[in-house]
Amino acid sequence: MIDVAGLDVRYGEFHAVQDVSFRVGRGESFGLVGESGSGKSTVLRAIMGLAPCQAARLEIDGAAVGPVRDTVFCRRVQMVFQDPYGSIHPRHPVDRVLAEPLSIHKLPDAESRILRALKDVGLGPAFRFRFPHQLSGGQRQRVAIARALITEPEVLLLDEPTSALDVSVQSEILNLLDGLRKARGLSYVMVSHNLAVVAHMCSRLAVMNHGRIVEEMTREDLNDGKAAQPYTRELIAASKGYRPAGAAACATA
Ligand SMILES: Nc1ncnc2c1ncn2[C@@H]1O[C@H](COP(=O)(O)OP(=O)(O)OP(=O)(O)O)[C@@H](O)[C@H]1O
Ligand SMILES: [Mg+2]
Numbered sequence: 001m002i003d004v005a006g007l008d009v010r011y012g013e014f015h016a017v018q019d020v021s022f023r024v025g026r027g028e029s030f031g032l033v034g035e036s037g038s039g040k041s042t043v044l045r046a047i048m049g050l051a052p053c054q055a056a057r058l059e060i061d062g063a064a065v066g067p068v069r070d071t072v073f074c075r076r077v078q079m080v081f082q083d084p085y086g087s088i089h090p091r092h093p094v095d096r097v098l099a100e101p102l103s104i105h106k107l108p109d110a111e112s113r114i115l116r117a118l119k120d121v122g123l124g125p126a127f128r129f130r131f132p133h134q135l136s137g138g139q140r141q142r143v144a145i146a147r148a149l150i151t152e153p154e155v156l157l158l159d160e161p162t163s164a165l166d167v168s169v170q171s172e173i174l175n176l177l178d179g180l181r182k183a184r185g186l187s188y189v190m191v192s193h194n195l196a197v198v199a200h201m202c203s204r205l206a207v208m209n210h211g212r213i214v215e216e217m218t219r220e221d222l223n224d225g226k227a228a229q230p231y232t233r234e235l236i237a238a239s240k241g242y243r244p245a246g247a248a249a250c251a252t253a
Contacts, residue, residue, distance in 0.1 A: 001026040001187040002047075002155060006056030009039070009046050009211075016042045017053070018211045026061075026154075029181055029188040031198035031205030033235065038208040040191040044157040047189075048079050060155060075105050078148035082160040084140035088132050094118075094143050095128045101151050117146040121176060138169035145176065156181075158190040162197070174201060195239045199223055207232045 002024040009017035017039045024030040032040045046053035049069035058065045060077060069077075081087040088097055098114045107113065115125055121142040132140055141161065148156060161177065162170040178201060181188055192198050198205050199222050206213045207229070215229040227233045 001028070001061055002030075002189065003057055003059040003062075004043075004047065004055060005058075007043065007046055007053060007058065008055065009042050009051050009053045011052070016051075016211050017046060020206075020208075020211075020213050022206050022213065022216065024155075024187050024189060026187055027181070027185040028204070029178075029190060029202045031202035032189060032191045032208060033193065033195060033198055033205055034208030035235070036193070039211040040208055041159050042211075043208075044079060044159050044189060044191060047157060048077070049073075071105060075151045076153050077155040077157065078151065078153040079157040079159065080141075080144055080148050080161050083164045084137060084144045085132075085164070087144055088140055088147075090132050093129050093131050094135075097143060097147055098128075098150055101147060105151050107151065113150055117150045120149060120180070121146045136169070137165045138173060141165060141173055142176070145173075145180075149180065153186070155187045155189075158188055160191055160193070163193070170197075177201070193239075195222065195236060207235060 004023070005021040007017055007020040008015070020039075020043055022030065032043060034040055042051050045051040047058070047065075060073065065073060095114060098117055099110055102110045102113060114128060118125060118127055123139065123142055123146070127135070127139070127143075132143075135143065158177065162173050165173060174197060177188070180186060188202070190198065190201055199219055203219050205217060205219070205222065207215045207217070209231050215227065215232045217227065217232070221227070222236075225236060227236060
């Protein structure tokens with residue numbers, strides 16, 4: 001579903017992402033981990049056309065992504081950002097937040113689509129006319145997910161979708177995302193600094209350091225602590241509270 005090869009992002013002299021390659025199958029969830037500044041968000045932004053990139057290959061479902069992301073791409077590939085406080089317009093009611101992508105993509109039946117999108121993310125119809133300041137952080141992130149889903153995309157790029165949220169609602173949102181992926185066969189690329197979250201959510205992952213992928217591994221490798229690279233072993237050791245057996249615990253925490 002997603003095929004990235006030789007992705008490079010430069011900001012002037014600074015090489016933020018270097019020669020990054022990975023593939024994600026349809027219905028699969030792929031994780032990107034690494035320390036702050038390693039280039040994880042930049043990879044997602046580059047796919048969305050929000051960072052200046054070059055790539056040997058950048059394909060969605062076998063079709064090359066053009067230098068300007070067209071409306072077909074934007075409908076199929078959606079991004080959810082870390083901070084639901086910054087990513088939703090503070091003075092627009094939920095109804096307008098959800099109606100906007102429908103009008104951009106000229107999709108019919110706005111009324112029923114908006115109600116369905118709210119239902120899909122576990123929010124009742126009453127939430128439709130609320131403003132962001134009348135929502136909890138978790139509810140805001142549900143609205144952001146509803147906005148991403150309303151164009152019926154096939155790919156979601158998730159940039160730390162729960163790290164701005166209280167621990168008590170993180171697992172609710174992760175379980176919501178996991179259920180949506182399974183129900184709709186969505187493909188995810190999910191950035192997280194939390195290895196337990198990635199172990200819970202992703203079947204494969206790549207470890208980034210200084211703009212490069214240093215290692216790609218499976219969830220089983222991660223759970224078994226089978227890291228080939230010293231950097232990955234350091235990352236696992238440094239991720240406080242991470243216990244292989246505790247990976248499932250984040251679902252119920
Ligand atoms: N617009 C920009 N101009 C210049 N440098 C940038 C820009 N955006 C990102 N960078 C730099 O690129 C590097 C990678 O940033 P990125 O946001 O991708 O890191 P990250 O892995 O997502 O980190 P974090 O975990 O803190 O979110 C950083 O050194 C950052 O300062
Ligand atoms: Mg980031």
